[in-house]
Amino acid sequence: DTEVTQTPKHLVMGMTNKKSLKCEQHMGHRAMYWYKQKAKKPPELMFVYSYEKLSINESVPSRFSPECPNSSLLNLHLHALQPEDSALYLCASSFRTSRNTGELFFGEGSRLTVL
Amino acid sequence: KQEVTQIPAALSVPEGENLVLNCSFTDSAIYNLQWFRQDPGKGLTSLLLIQSSQREQTSGRLNASLDKSSGRSTLYIAASQPGDSATYLCAVRSSNDYKLSFGAGTTVTVRA
Numbered sequence: 001d002t003e004v005t006q007t008p009k010h011l012v013m014g015m016t017n018k019k020s021l022k023c024e025q026h027m028g029h030r031a032m033y034w035y036k037q038k039a040k041k042p043p044e045l046m047f048v049y050s051y052e053k054l055s056i057n058e059s060v061p062s063r064f065s066p067e068c069p070n071s072s073l074l075n076l077h078l079h080a081l082q083p084e085d086s087a088l089y090l091c092a093s094s095f096r097t098s099r100n101t102g103e104l105f106f107g108e109g110s111r112l113t114v115l
Numbered sequence: 116k117q118e119v120t121q122i123p124a125a126l127s128v129p130e131g132e133n134l135v136l137n138c139s140f141t142d143s144a145i146y147n148l149q150w151f152r153q154d155p156g157k158g159l160t161s162l163l164l165i166q167s168s169q170r171e172q173t174s175g176r177l178n179a180s181l182d183k184s185s186g187r188s189t190l191y192i193a194a195s196q197p198g199d200s201a202t203y204l205c206a207v208r209s210s211n212d213y214k215l216s217f218g219a220g221t222t223v224t225v226r227a
Contacts, residue, residue: 042206
């Protein structure tokens with residue numbers, strides 16, 4: 001079963017709110033990713049976790065805080081966001097990370113709107 | 116830096132016609148190339164993954180070819196259907212870079 005599940009599907013938050021996006025996979029993948037996608041643009045990498053450790057942070061502002069509680073779960077904590085952070089946030093996973101990586105599987109995304 | 120280009124940006128064809136989608140990349144030192152489909156407001160669905168040692172991959176009506184030396188990949192979709200309407204993205208993983216470099220995508224409309 002190749003499935004990455006993201007919740008919530010839609011989120012509206014004010015600039016002073018704190019919220020979290022969640023991602024779960026049960027494919028035994030040890031690499032998990034957060035991407036941000038603006039309308040009509042390709043996804044942009046934000047973070048990569050490899051074996052539950054943060055291996056890549058693409059200079060993302062600190063108002064985005066990732067967390068990987070275990071090998072199946074990935075969270076993205078949001079605080080003091082700006083309206084320009086409104087986007088589709090995509091979680092992905094793959095069997096391995098770094099150069100020796102396999103196929104990347106994406107979730108359906110969480111549509112975030114910051115008011 | 117790897118740059119990935121997909122031309123055309125949009126394509127409209129009548130049902131039943133074969134689709135040819137192009138992807139070009141600037142650095143031929145790649146590890147693999149992956150084709151995705153994305154429906155509006157949805158996530159990306161993996162269609163085909165081609166390793167650098169392979170020349171093509173096939174899945175049902177889909178066939179993807181890879182020519183590393185010329186920096187090109189082509190996705191063929193046979194006998195297109197209205198359900199094939201979506202945006203198709205290719206992504207290249209360079210052999211010296213952890214990143215997956217995405218093209219901007221080709222938006223396909225198949226007219227019934």
